[in-house]
Amino acid sequence: DTGVSQNPRHKITKRGQNVTFRCDPISEHNRLYWYRQTLGQGPEFLTYFQNEAQLEKSRLLSDRFSAERPKGSFSTLEIQRTEQGDSAMYLCASAPKVRENTEAFFGQGTRLTVV
Amino acid sequence: GQQLNQSPQSMFIQEGEDVSMNCTSSSIFNTWLWYKQDPGEGPVLLIALYKAGELTSNGRLTAQFGITRKDSFLNISASIPSDVGIYFCAGRKTSYDKVIFGPGTSLSVIP
Numbered sequence: 395d396t397g398v399s400q401n402p403r404h405k406i407t408k409r410g411q412n413v414t415f416r417c418d419p420i421s422e423h424n425r426l427y428w429y430r431q432t433l434g435q436g437p438e439f440l441t442y443f444q445n446e447a448q449l450e451k452s453r454l455l456s457d458r459f460s461a462e463r464p465k466g467s468f469s470t471l472e473i474q475r476t477e478q479g480d481s482a483m484y485l486c487a488s489a490p491k492v493r494e495n496t497e498a499f500f501g502q503g504t505r506l507t508v509v
Numbered sequence: 510g511q512q513l514n515q516s517p518q519s520m521f522i523q524e525g526e527d528v529s530m531n532c533t534s535s536s537i538f539n540t541w542l543w544y545k546q547d548p549g550e551g552p553v554l555l556i557a558l559y560k561a562g563e564l565t566s567n568g569r570l571t572a573q574f575g576i577t578r579k580d581s582f583l584n585i586s587a588s589i590p591s592d593v594g595i596y597f598c599a600g601r602k603t604s605y606d607k608v609i610f611g612p613g614t615s616l617s618v619i620p
Contacts, residue, residue, distance in 0.1 A: 398551075427607065427608075429610075434612075434613075435612055435613070436513075436597050436599075436610030436611050436612050436613050437552065437597075437610045438610070439607045439608070439609070442607055450607065485551050485552075487551075492604050492605055493604070495557065495559055496604075497542065497554055497557055498608070499554070500551035500552050500553070501551050502549075502550050502551050503549075503550070503551050505549070
């Protein structure tokens with residue numbers, strides 16, 4: 395499968411624990427995005443990487459959240475000291491180099507439940 | 510901040526009926542996108558629009574980029590059960606900008 399791959403698909407964690415999600419983008423896509431989606435809402439932008447550089451972060455990304463893309467390929471999103479409000483679907487998307495009329499492809503997401 | 514509004518919020522239709530939904534924004538976008546999301550899955554791109562006034566089809570789906578660049582609509586003709594899902598509009602200001610999503614329209618098709 396050559397699509398965007400996210401792991402795990404589901405994660406249940408206790409409040410206060412740390413969690414880490416992984417995203418493997420489509421090969422040779424240099425752009426990578428993280429979004430968060432809560433029930434009944436559209437995806438909300440969290441952060442954007444171009445290669446290994448994190449170029450934009452949303453105000454939604456509190457200091458408990460950190461994202462990395464160390465070699466410009468896969469990316470990880472870590473949430474420290476999880477809270478119940480962090481329960482959501484975390485979506486990753488990747489896109490090729492910017493040129494006209496190119497769009498990102500989304501992965502299947504990681505569903506986080508904080509209990 | 511930027512916000513997209515979609516209407517209707519939800520709709521229930523009979524199989525075979527046509528569907529129309531729209532999206533409005535307080536900001537101008539240079540790209541409008543329509544996605545479909547099935548439960549537990551990521552959004553899948555249906556149609557992308559890049560020019561004001563552009564009308565684009567993908568099978569039974571037709572979407573238009575409003576001439577004010579602040580709105581777009583999506584039509585689905587002759588709906589079938591597999592059209593069930595949540596439809597999101599999304600906009601982008603420039604090729605380098607992030608995509609902003611609307612809150613979605615939930616579609617249910619009654620066989």
